[in-house]
Amino acid sequence: MxxxxxxxxxxxxxxxxxxxxxxxxxxxxxxxxxxxxDSATPARGAMMVAKAWVDPAYRALMLRDGAQAAEAVGIPMRGLPPLGVLENTDTQHHLVVCTLCSCYPRAVLGYPPFWFKSAAYRARAVRDPRGLLAEWGTALPDNVQLRVVDSTADYRWMVLPLRPAGTEGWSEAELAAIVQEGDMIGVTLPTP
Amino acid sequence: MLTPGQAVRVKLDWPETRGPCHIRTPHYLRGQSGVVERHLGRFPNPEQLAFARPPQTIDLYHVRFDQPSLWQQGQQGDAVVVELYETWLEVA
Structure with a gap:
């Protein structure tokens, strides 16, 4: 056999x-x-995102070295691949996919959602990304460049979404509560 | 070493037609042209690691491709950004 x-x-x-x-x-x-x-969940990534929204020094660290930023808030990263953080701005939006398999930043987002590994998501994320986003209800303005990041090798990638309007003065915990798994993959946007 | 902004081409090569192998370069990029965004570091070659062969340590780059050019559909200006090893890249 x-x-x-x-x-x-x-x-x-x-x-x-x-x-x-x-x-x-x-x-x-x-x-x-x-x-x-088993203990890793999207709440870990959400905590990092919320901290980056209120703390410019932490934001800079997160963009420079995601693994160090994760360690800094107590997420164990020893022995894991480097973590790259993709910064969304007013003019660029990131979408993460692994067309080859299912590379996913499990330490900060937990197990990937079932659709992340589906052939349909993997194929359409690179071929028709705006059509795919539209089905998630995510409409990007035409002046926003879409950058699809195909995670093929030794990095794991998470998206640092834009802080939504209407959250001025919110605490880190309140901000973390509105950051969902899909926002850190790039299929959705955080909403207050 | 490649530098940010440098134009590169992914090798038009299909090692999977020559025997068992492990490849981290997606099919849809073979033979395509892109631009180096940045150096991501040096890593043991996974194509060798997968077969428990002593790996060479090689350069990994983030390379940007024009998304509509890859698929003849999409919105002008959109990009696909992919991690690629030096062994798969040629200076264009």
Whole structure:
């Protein structure tokens, strides 16, 4: 039988047993990584976005080195790929896709939404991005350049959306509460 | 080393027709022309890592392509920006 036909659970158990037998990983390390992956949610990214909206120094750090900015608010990034942060402005909007597979900044956004891995999203994000955004109810003015970022290699990307009007004087916690997963992928815009 | 603003072309190459391989360059970019935005760092070549071969450390770039030119549809000025390794890029 080829490895492709093997029962995936039995294969996983066999690989885990080998990793432990060869002292490459311990049960504790595996449990810690699973707990860390499971505990990541879009609320982490939203917290970073809200902080960047109120703190110019943090914003600069986030744009220079997303992983350092994540670490600075207590998100563990050790051993993970670099995190790139894409800044939306009055004249440019970013949309993130991984056409090859499902690269996603899990440390700051958690598990990707089901549609992020779909062939339809991956194909249309590069071919008809404005049509795709329209279906999400996201209309970009004609003078805004759309930049589709195809995440193919060693970085993970998140979008730093524009702070919406009508949120003047809001606290960081209030701001974080309006930042949704899709806003940090670029399919939607935060709304107060 | 490539510099920001430099015009590049993605190799028109299809290694997958020559045998098993692992590729991080999407099909739709093969043979297309773009512009280097910035250097993203140096990384072990994933095409070698995938086969547990000792990897070379190579340069990774963010390269910008004109979105309507890639697909003959879309809005003028829109762009697709992609991470590409030096081994896939030729100076245009």
């Amino acid at each position: 080829s490895i492709l036909e093997a029962d995936s659970n039995r294969l996983l158990q066999a690989v885990l047993a080998l990793l432990k037998q060869k002292d490459i990983l311990t049960d504790q390390e595996i449990a810690e990584r699973i707990a860390s992956t």
